Amino acid sequence: MECWDFKQECMNRESIEQLQLERLQATLHRVYKNVSHYRQTFREIDFMPEDLSSLDDFRRLPHTSRQVLMENYPYGMFAVPLREVVRLHTPALNIDEPVVIGFTANDLDNWAELTARNLSAVGVGKDDVVQISLTFGSVTGPFGVQLGAERIGASVIPMSSGRHSSQVQILRDFRTTTLVSAPTFALRLYRTMMEQEIDPKTLQLRIGIFGAEPWSESIRDDIEEKLHITATDMYGLTEVFGPGVAWECSEKQGLHIPEDHFLAEIIDPDTGEPVPDGQEGELVLTTLTKEAFPLIRYRTGDLTRMLPGDCPCGRSHLRIDRILRRCDNVFVMGGSRIIPEQIGKILNRISGAAPNFQLLVEREEDRDRLDVLVEISNDLFFDQMKKQRRFVEDLHSALSEFLGWEVGVRLVEAGAFDPAQPVVDKRNIR
Numbered sequence: 030m031e032c033w034d035f036k037q038e039c040m041n042r043e044s045i046e047q048l049q050l051e052r053l054q055a056t057l058h059r060v061y062k063n064v065s066h067y068r069q070t071f072r073e074i075d076f077m078p079e080d081l082s083s084l085d086d087f088r089r090l091p092h093t094s095r096q097v098l099m100e101n102y103p104y105g106m107f108a109v110p111l112r113e114v115v116r117l118h119t120p121a122l123n124i125d126e127p128v129v130i131g132f133t134a135n136d137l138d139n140w141a142e143l144t145a146r147n148l149s150a151v152g153v154g155k156d157d158v159v160q161i162s163l164t165f166g167s168v169t170g171p172f173g174v175q176l177g178a179e180r181i182g183a184s185v186i187p188m189s190s191g192r193h194s195s196q197v198q199i200l201r202d203f204r205t206t207t208l209v210s211a212p213t214f215a216l217r218l219y220r221t222m223m224e225q226e227i228d229p230k231t232l233q234l235r236i237g238i239f240g241a242e243p244w245s246e247s248i249r250d251d252i253e254e255k256l257h258i259t260a261t262d263m264y265g266l267t268e269v270f271g272p273g274v275a276w277e278c279s280e281k282q283g284l285h286i287p288e289d290h291f292l293a294e295i296i297d298p299d300t301g302e303p304v305p306d307g308q309e310g311e312l313v314l315t316t317l318t319k320e321a322f323p324l325i326r327y328r329t330g331d332l333t334r335m336l337p338g339d340c341p342c343g344r345s346h347l348r349i350d351r352i353l354r355r356c357d358n359v360f361v362m363g364g365s366r367i368i369p370e371q372i373g374k375i376l377n378r379i380s381g382a383a384p385n386f387q388l389l390v391e392r393e394e395d396r397d398r399l400d401v402l403v404e405i406s407n408d409l410f411f412d413q414m415k416k417q418r419r420f421v422e423d424l425h426s427a428l429s430e431f432l433g434w435e436v437g438v439r440l441v442e443a444g445a446f447d448p449a450q451p452v453v454d455k456r457n458i459r
């Protein structure tokens with residue numbers, strides 16, 4: 030068993046809970062003192078941080094939603110002055126959904142430890158060459174992986190995504206052993222290898238760590254068979270670090286959550302109440318060590334369940350099931366979180382009306398595809414072919430610019446889809 034931090038990762042249950050309680054008390058004091066949103070919500074329910082004597086008391090506290098983060102944009106949720114912040118990230122695609130996340134130097138240090146645990150848990154060590162083929166931008170993904178790989182002492186190649194031929198050349202020439210990317214990107218690289226007549230068996234590649242989009246066991250089998258590697262899952266969200274929030278160890282039996290840094294709960298997304306152990310619900314996370322951007326009972330929107338029993342790897346931290354879907358209409362494509370309302374705003378601006386639309390997400394062999402279906406109505410230039418064509422072109426270019434990749438736009442007759450269902454995700458993620 031490869032354990033980066035044996036003491037923390039294999040701590041007994043009683044010690045984990047004691048440590049969580051102590052860190053939670055410190056976190057609640059800090060947010061009460063420094064974050065007016067939390068001070069106000071605690072006062073509303075007549076709760077003082079010193080009232081916390083058990084984890085049960087904690088469940089009295091209200092949840093934090095993404096809406097709260099937007100209402101306190103830009104720095105209202107920060108628990109330290111800006112001069113102590115050394116890094117800023119934003120998970121939002123544009124200023125319509127503004128959220129900014131800060132990190133202190135200690136936050137970055139903890140983040141490096143967490144992603145180092147993730148990489149070690151799948152066998153990455155000092156001698157490895159880690160190619161990071163996630164898009165370097167305002168989201169946290171590749172930065173967290175880079176910190177952890179460097180902490181371990183591996184050699185890092187920060188490649189970003191795209192440029193398939195160059196990626197394959199570097200995989201081969203730099204003798205990359207570990208690929209970190211979206212799973213469909215790995216399949217795209219396989220296709221490039223086939224086009225270039227490069228046999229994956231001749232590469233040094235042995236480990237793949239994949240995230241940034243939902244993926245199934247069948248995609249895992251496909252990647253492992255084609256690339257001759259072991260493929261593992263990682264999970265994170267920018268609001269709560271990014272990578273380093275949960276990961277599979279080499280047993281591939283669920284994702285461990287580092288309980289010394291996070292308190293995880295599963296709730297019923299409709300009632301907000303905890304679900305019985307083992308039942309699916311929404312993942313809620315509380316940060317226990319974050320200095321700049323602590324979050325109390327943050328609703329991730331991601332559906333999962335706690336897995337029972339101990340992991341054969343010996344780590345004592347709890348495991349959650351792989352996350353394949355959400356409890357809202359938000360979906361993840363190519364590492365970006367897409368909110369249907371954002372698409373709706375652009376559509377309304379271009380059309381000058383508010384037509385019904387549906388987002389259709391499909392997975393082609395090695396890439397995901399988004400089509401926006403727009404219902405033609407009397408308002409929307411019914412029977413005016415020239416105007417329709419121009420509208421499709423304008424919408425296509427506005428959406429492609431917004432998302433940073435090509436989006437399909439199709440006009441359809443009324444009744445072609447159910448307007449109450451704004452997103453249809455047909456990706457084979459089970």
Ligand SMILES: [Zn+2]
Nearest residue numbers: 278340342344
């Ligand atoms: Zn394990």
